[in-house]
Amino acid sequence: MxxxxxxxxxxxxxQFLDGELSxxxxxxxxxxxxxCAHCLDETDLVDALKKLVKRSCTCPPAPAALRLRIVSQIKTVTVTRFDL
Ligand SMILES: [Zn+2]
Structure with missing residues (x-):
């Protein structure tokens, strides 16, 4: 890596949070x-993702595919963190 x-x-x-990265x-x-604890703090990645999911849950027009992608990103983050 x-x-x-x-x-x-x-x-x-x-871009990552918007799903614009490859x-x-x-x-x-x-x-x-x-x-990297620094980046985790700086980006508040997990919080940001949670907010995104919350927003798409209260907002029906959010495409199901986008919600799925966000959820799978959260799962990946969680799983990798628990691997430590
Ligand atoms: Zn870093």
Whole structure:
């Protein structure tokens, strides 16, 4: 796994949350955030994802595919964190 810079994570995290990154990029980002307490704090990734899910649950027009993608991202984050 190629190492990436904390600043790159900060730049990319919004695209990540919007699901705009390629699967490979998102994976690299997830791995870094999971291993880097600084980025986890900075990005509040899990909180942000939870808010996104909450928003799509109270907002019926949110496409089911998007909600599925967000949920699977949360699962991946949770599973990787528990692996530590
Ligand atoms: Zn970092």
């Amino acid at each position: 190629r190492e990436i810079d904390c600043r790159l994570v900060e730049e990319k995290v919004h 699967e490979r990029e998102a994976d690299v980002l997830r791995h870094h955030i999971d291993a």
